[in-house]
Amino acid sequence: MKFGGTSVEDAVAMERTAAIVAGRRKRGLNAVVVVSAMAKVTDHLIAAAAAAGRDDKAGALAISARLRHRHIDTAADLLDEERASRLHPTIHLEFDALDDLLRGIAAVGELTARTNDLVVSFGERLSSRMVAAAFEQRGLDGAHVDARMCIITDSTYGKAAPQEVAIEAKLHEHVLPLIAEGKTPVMGGFIGSNADGITTTLGRGGSDYTAALVGGGLHAGAIEIWTDVNGIMTTDPRICPDALRVKTISFEEAAELAYFGAKVLHPATILPAVQKNIPVWVLNSRNAENEGTKITATPVKCASPFKSIAAKKRLTIIDIVASRMLMTHGYLKSVFDVFDKYKCAIDMVSTSEVSISLSVDSTQRLPEICEELGKIADVKMEGNKALICMVGEDIRGHNGIAGRVFGAVRHVNLRMISQGASEINMSFMIDEQDVEEAVRSLHKEFFTDPDEKVFDVTARMQVAGKA
Ligand SMILES: Nc1ncnc2c1ncn2[C@@H]1O[C@H](COP(=O)(O)OP(=O)(O)O)[C@@H](O)[C@H]1O
């Protein structure tokens, strides 16, 4: 059971989380709980590390002090006096260690990816201890487990690759015995350690991934992702308030949505579940009675061609034009080798006889990439782009879809279009500023009269006063 930052953001949220887990335990189910840092804490820790790295020690320590107060105050709100007085020293020790680390970074005036991982790890280390204490206070017999003892990864700091065989062995060594003793293990998501015990992180949003690795490693009956919405919706409710809950969706559809921007789920969450065929549920910790979204191996066909619309912002389009490319064997490979050399992932590609356009979401190494490509082609870059991705198991089963899609976004400039590589995904690139308009137009076109077998329309009926 994974609880994201919004589900542990303060004492009330942590209490709600404890009540949800108590409900599962009361039904005789065993639970392993994975928690993220309290909402926004990771962002603040990243800011503190960056401040220290640019020798702004005062700025870094000020951020840490504010976080220290937030965690001490939350513990005081969450726990009775005796338990709070037991936990406060642990919180202070953690923040004293964080402050020493920030002073050290400021002293050398350099922030490495390895040190950054160690700084950001404090968020989950702290929240997991607080949630474990809340469980213990509720009689849930919470047992804190340092995730770094179980989630073994390589040394790619900032986006470490989990070593699943080692993880499964560590889970059996450190977590299963606690469950056998009737305890409820609680660990931080997002963090891990390499073979030398050095702290690593799985990449932003990585607690979902931790939950999937734990669920897969323990062959769990289900993996539950608890968040602040009623499940996977027909699009981001922050863009379309009338977005509908999707009742069931396939692993493939969920993976495409997560990869192309549906923040509700980390892209890597699905793979461990698919490998062990474990159903994944996306549930709302603020509305625990809602049945959420069930993600399974079974493709769900329905009258609507799409299940959901995702948007991924902050992308860059690179246009590569080379008349010499005409029919030259291996030209594409020479282009992709450049991106491979700089470990730059490509989201979308379209080609013609003399040009290639592709989209990337990392601008880190773009100057070197463009310089190297400039030796074999004319290269043009356009930033502030966004990718709109529409996902559905049965797009090909519906005629005239493309016409409906491009009719709905006729007022928006389309830069790249892709459909076919994946049977369940139709995507296109637009200017970032057009995302809200495009998503709302598409949502109106395809979800005004949805298939109630798959989509929960009660919320819309309530708004319309019909329920
Ligand atoms: N298709 C979608 N369905 C549901 N939520 C989505 C979707 N696309 C984006 N979101 C956003 O993802 C958010 C939940 O992710 P996140 O903020 O990371 O929560 P947590 O702290 O639980 O991990 C939702 O509040 C919603 O705004």
Ligand SMILES: N[C@@H](CC(=O)OP(=O)(O)O)C(=O)O
């Ligand atoms: N706290 C980490 C890991 C994570 O998954 O957080 P959340 O569950 O709140 O998205 C981050 O912010 O990236």
